[in-house]
Amino acid sequence: MNDDLNKSRRNFIKKASLAAGITLAAGAIGIEKFLSAKSVPKKKTLVLTPDGKVYQANCGELKEFNPPPVSNLEARKGIPNKKFVMVIDEAKCDGCKACTEACQSMHFIESDREWIKVFKMQDSESTSPYFFPKPCFHCDNPPCTKVCPVNATFKRQDGIVLIDNERCIGCRSCMVACPYSTRFFNWSHPKADQIAETGNMQYSPELSLPRRMGTVEKCDFCPDMIRKGLLPACVSGCAMDAIYFGDQNEDAVTNASGVTVKFSQLLEDNAGYRHLEDLGTEPRVYYLPPKNRKYPKPDMNASGKELNQTEMKMGDMRMSE
Amino acid sequence: MKSIIINRYFLKKLGFTIAVSSILFNISTAQITEKRTTTIQLSFYKKANISKTIVGTVKAKNEEGKFLPAINAKVNFYLVNNNAQTFLKAAYTNKAGKANIILPENLPLDTGHCFTIAAKIENDKVFEDAVEELRYKExxxxxxxxxxxxxxxxxxxxxxxxxxxxxxxxxxxxxxxxxxxxxxxxxxxxxxxxxxxxxxxxxxxxxxxxxxxxxxxxxxxxxxxxxxxxxxxxxxxxxAWGTVLLKEKEPFPRALWEPYAPLPLIITIAVLFGGVWFTYLIIFYSLYKIKKEKSDEQIEFEAIIKQ
Amino acid sequence: MINEKYDLKKEIEIVREDCLRPTRRWGRSTQIWIGCLLIMIGWGIYCYIHQLRQGLGVTAMRNYVSWGLYISTFVFFIGISHSGTLVSAILRITKQEWRRPITRSAELLTFVSLLFGGIMPIIDLGRPDRLVNLVIFGRVQSPLMWDIISICTYFVGSSVFLFLPMIPDIALCRDRLTVCETRFDKFRKWLYTKMAIGWKGTKTQWHLLEKSMTIMTIIIIPVAVSVHTVVSYIFAMTLRPGWDSTVFGPYFVAGALYSGSAGVILGMAAFRKLYHLEKYITKRHFDLMGRIVLALTLIYAYLNLNEYWIPAYKMATSEGHLLEDLFYGSYSKLFWTLQFGTVLLPILILSIPKGRTVLMISITCIIIVIGAWVKRYVIVVPTLLHPFMPIQEVPKDWSTYFPNWVEFSITGACLAGIFLVITLFSKLFPMMAIWEVEEGLLIEHDRQLAIDIRLKREASERVINIEKLNGEKVSTEVEPIKPTVITS
CATH class of the missing domain: 2.60.40 (Immunoglobulin-like)
Incomplete structure (x- = not known):
């Protein structure tokens, strides 16, 4: 189900059916209805469904669909009747940082910052350490959007918190307001290779690219991917299947292997929790405690060697909660 | 069945990686001049009795003897019928080493009402020749x-x-x-x-x-x-077997974290600062009156003019 | 019987001369001073252009410490701006006669520090070119927007508050400037004429002015309190340890008043020395202001206790990490120096009468002002270095902060700007409210008159009584009391 597409297929799809895509929910139902009705299509075309599958469909049945990036107004509203939610299973995370890598290359993130960062956590001296991948929590009571003076960062109806870097004035109020250090500031111009790769992209808050000096950026839950029915980069990039993503309204979350489970059941069975619940920010990211771990626990004394210019601050290792 | 990823990740990873890696790879293999051992796995997906897809997964041995997905390998697909092979289509593997084709609708079946598809890697510069067949019943x-x-x-x-x-x-x-x-x-x-x-x-x-x-x-x-x-x-x-999802009555309520502020907040700020600015206006009016004030001599002078 | 030797008109003339004298002469030292300030400002502008072109990355700020010296300075300058309100408005409302020679400099300090305090966040913006978004897309839920509204309101208010009592003085300047030979004099004449808004000193004008003054005096106090309260809200409205405090509003207001009134004393001392106003700004003024600063320092110390002792008693996890760092960690030296050196020490110095000499008070106030500035830094930076998530595997410069040359240059330029505006102002306008001092003289004169009359009546009554008793005539001459300029 999660096969990628080869080059020729991509070109073909691009030419033949990009314009003949379908709107996310209504379109999908339309297709299903058409298929179940078993009418014999006369003029067929290939279509891409929201979950990334290809159908042959009758041209007459299809609705026009604007390919991303969506307009600024649409990006601010979000997808109706969806509440996106992420579940991260600490028992499955082995700290390999594949999620971070997938995210970095997807969003062309510069090496000094990580939109999803894998922390080594230890709540107290006697408790067991564990790996803690941390994206943006897309809180339902977001401290960041509260303090934005120009509505450059905003909460959408599907729960996602985004940044409009064409409006951001760079006051960094949101950065100091975020208790999870999720936001990053573009202190300088993007690097030349980055400009070469992303400079010509058409900006949308859903794309977060091209990035601009003097504005804030953060994990965006890959809304452009979601619109295509695809999982965010970190979720599909997780080799351990530790990250689940889905729609809370559907009560289902899916991981990289395509295993879809009932969201409420998953939390119930594994005693799911949210990080720093007492702050009252109501995160949309849930965690499953590291019980019955299959992988070795993190070595809290090892310093990070992955980045050359890095340093771990051991004094801050102990965490609240 | 196959899924399609048309996204930035894909564009970058596929577009750039394929371009770069194939160049690098060609250079390195040109030096070695030894083709890599290659295997193909085939699967068949039939969906809604209409769409039939063949997915070929190609893996190649690297220098350490591990089989890894072969990227950008050309796979030729043939329809096999009584030892006669009809060329269907060629496809290139993606970064996961997968090549897909959609089968024609009216696939001729053999006497057992089956069809046989062969996938071949032939005369590839990097990968050794490899063949794999599958046979499924309609x-x-x-x-x-x-x-x-x-x-x-x-x-x-x-x-x-x-x-x-x-x-x-x-x-x-x-x-x-x-x-x-x-x-x-x-x-x-x-x-x-x-x-x-x-x-x-x-x-x-x-x-x-x-x-x-x-x-x-x-x-x-x-x-x-x-x-x-x-x-x-x-x-x-x-x-319609699902539980009905209740629509949010107000997806964008007046709230502290939303674009529109709660009314009590607006009223409080407006009253407090409106009051101050109204007072300022009174002061500005006084200043205006000071400016317009005539001196005693002027009043006298005007009185004389009037008389 | 009034003292014949005391000539009220002459005294008033002396006051006017003393006040107007600095506006007539632009000495060599003034020119050098202005030149130095301009060089500093020029260098600051160059650094700012550099920052605009290369981004805020040229500063030492990084993702953890995303607010640094600029925001600390912003809070400090806004704090200093509270001086004008305190000294001027509160002393006016309580009808403190001794306020008269010092109100002008206090109000000016408010005006100037607000002007440059307001610039600081704009310097700190990543995209100052999008400032107009604040008007187009402004959200009133944002504490930053409250700051903008409140600071603008305070700025307009304090400008009016500065300008109102200046009108009669500007009119005096206008009337006294009769010879306009140089181009500069012509400019001054034009400026005075425009700014005096046709002041002729009629009864109606005086009435209007006094009414406006009364209104402004009352309204400016809540506005000033609101300003520093909402400045604290940009911190207190977050969940960050060290900032997430309900006492932050009053804590900032108290800190502002404490540093602001110390700033006023420094201004007083400077003008007293430079413009030879020892006759007007006397030791008594310093003594009284010293008592006020003492009271405010005590209030500030009390709030400090609340701010640190309450969380320190509980040592809640994240708050505890921050406090550990402040009490015995990397910021402990700075923290305890501030607590002992700039809070406890001033209390000790100012509470003994010998500590309230002009020199001692001035030194104390310098300590307080610098201490207040550093304290803002200690409020802003350590909290940012103690986020809820641990700091792991980040570039080295993210986990530390010390302002670099760009930040120091630009902040220095703003400080130079404050000095420049004050210098230019004092070279154009009288630094004491002449008419208010005159009014003080008149009141004092009247008081002396009243005393004279009372003494005379009492004496004559005594004479009558004595005459009644003795049947003898007694001399009614009373030893006259010479009125001083201002009670000192």
Whole structure:
């Protein structure tokens, strides 16, 4: 189900059916209805469904669909009747940082910052350490959007918190307001290779690219991917299947292997929790405690060697909660 | 079945990586001049009895002897019929080492009502030649739902073609029942697998507590995975068996974190600072009056003029 | 009987001369001073252009410490701006006669520090070119927006508050500037004429002015309190340890008043020395202001206790990490120096009468002002270095902060700007409210008159009584009391 597409297929799809895509929910139902009705299509075309599958469909049945990036107004509203939610299973995370890598290359993130960062956590001296991948929590009571003076960062109806870097004035109020250090500031111009790769992209808050000096950026839950029915980069990039993503309204979350489970059941069975619940920010990211771990626990004394210019601050290792 | 990723990640990873890695690879292999040992795996996906896809997974041995996905390998697909091979199409593998083709609709079947597809890597600069074949029987999987059904029974029917060309049911094939969700298929219940009976039928009762959309509509799915005879088959149907999702009355309420502020906050700020600015206006008016004030001499002078 | 030797008109003339004298002469030292300030400002502008072109990355700020010296300075300058309100408005409302020679400099300090305090966040913006978005897309839920509204309101208010009592003085300047030979004099004449808004000193004008003054005096106090309260809200409205405090509003207001009134004393001392106003700004003024600063320092110390002792008693996890760092960690030296050196020490010095000499008070106030500035830094930076998530595997410069040359240059330029505006102002306008001092003289004169009359009546009554008793005539001459300029 999660096969990628080869080059020729991509070109073909691009030419033949990009314009003949379908709107996310209504379109999908339309297709299903058409298929179940078993009418014999006369003029067929290939279509891409929201979950990334290809159908042959009758041209007459299809609705026009604007390919991303969506307009600024649409990006601010979000997808109706969806509440996106992420579940991260600490028992499955082995700290390999594949999620971070997938995210970095997807969003062309510069090496000094990580939109999803894998922390080594230890709540107290006697408790067991564990790996803690941390994206943006897309809180339902977001401290960041509260303090934005120009509505450059905003909460959408599907729960996602985004940044409009064409409006951001760079006051960094949101950065100091975020208790999870999720936001990053573009202190300088993007690097030349980055400009070469992303400079010509058409900006949308859903794309977060091209990035601009003097504005804030953060994990965006890959809304452009979601619109295509695809999982965010970190979720599909997780080799351990530790990250689940889905729609809370559907009560289902899916991981990289395509295993879809009932969201409420998953939390119930594994005693799911949210990080720093007492702050009252109501995160949309849930965690499953590291019980019955299959992988070795993190070595809290090892310093990070992955980045050359890095340093771990051991004094801050102990965490609240 | 195959999924399509047209996204930035893909564009970058595929576009750039393929370009770069193939160049690098060509250089390195030119030095070695030894082709890599290559294997192909084939799978067949049939969906809604219309779309038939062949996915070829190509792996190649690296220098350490590990088999890794072969990127950008050209795979030729042939239809094999009585030792006669008809070229169908060629496809290149992606970064996961997968090459896909969609089979033509009216695929000629052999005497056993089967079709055989061969995938070959031929004369590739990097990869050794490799061949793999698959043979599957033509079959139809269908999911039948009774209209206005409140019992939530979905009946999957699997049929194939008999020796004499008649349609016959298939018994003892495991069919899995799912509910379609945004990013994948969710097992409809804990025990979601049923085998077909002598009529080729499997009836599954969907549980009540599955979330549907705002009209309670959801898509139910019947699937056969990796069957020896038929490969992978899938059939979807739409029904209103889901729990109705209550629409948010106000997706963008007046709130501290939303674009529009709560009214009490606006009123408080407006009253407090409006009051101050109103006072300022009084002061500005006084200043205006000071400016317009005539001196005693002027008043006297004007009085004289009037007289 | 009034003292014949005391000539009220002459005294008033002396006051006017003393006040107007600095506006007539632009000495060599003034020119050098202005030149130095301009060089500093020029260098600051160059650095700012550099920052605009290369981004805020040229500063030492990084993702953890995303607010640094600029925001600390912003809070400090806004704090200093509270001086004008306190000294001027509160002393006016309580009808403190001794306020008269010092109100002008206090109000000016408010005006100037607000002007440059307001610039600081704009310097700190990543995209100052999008400032107009604040008007187009402004959200009133944002504490930053409250700051903008409140600071603008305070700025307009304090400008009016500065300008109102200046009108009669500007009119005096206008009337006294009769010879306009140089181009500069012509400019001054034009400026005075425009700014005096046709002041002729009629009864109606005086009435209007006094009414406006009364209104402004009352309204400016809540506005000033609101300003520093909402400045604290940009911190207190977050969940960050060290900032997430309900006492932050009053804590900032108290800190502002404490540093602001110390700033006023420094201004007083400077003008007293430079413009030879020892006759007007006397030791008594310093003594009284010293008592006020003492009171405010005590209030500030009390709030400090609340701010640190309450969380320190509980040592809640995240708050505890921050406090550990402040009490015995990397910021402990700075923290305890501030607590002992700039809070406890001033209390000790100012509470003994010998500590309230002009020199001692001035030194104390310098300590207080610098201490207040550093304290803002200690409020802003350590909290940012103690986020809820641990700091792991980040570039080295993210986990530390010390302002670099760009930040120091630009902040220095703003400080130079404050000095420049004050210098230019004092070279154009009288630094004491002449008419208010005159009014003080008149009141004092009247008081002396009243005393004279009373003494005379009492004496004559005594004479009558004595005459009644003795039947003798007694001399009615009373030893006259010479009125001083201002009670000192």
């Amino acid at each position: 079959a139809n999987l269908e999911l039948k739902l009774a209209p206005y059904d409140t019992s939530r029974i979905a009946k999957a029917v699997l049929k194939t073609i008999g020796k004499n060309g008649e349609v016959i049911p298939v018994q003892d094939v495991e069919i899995k029942f799912y509910v379609k969700r945004l990013f994948g298929f969710m097992p409809a219940a804990e025990d979601y697998t049923l085998a077909t009976d002598e009529n080729g039928e499997a009836s599954f009762t969907y549980p009540k507590d599955i979330m549907g959309d705002t009209a309670g509509i959801l898509t139910v799915v019947a699937r056969i995975d990796d069957n020896e005879l038929f490969g992978n088959m899938e059939y979807q149907a739409v029904t």
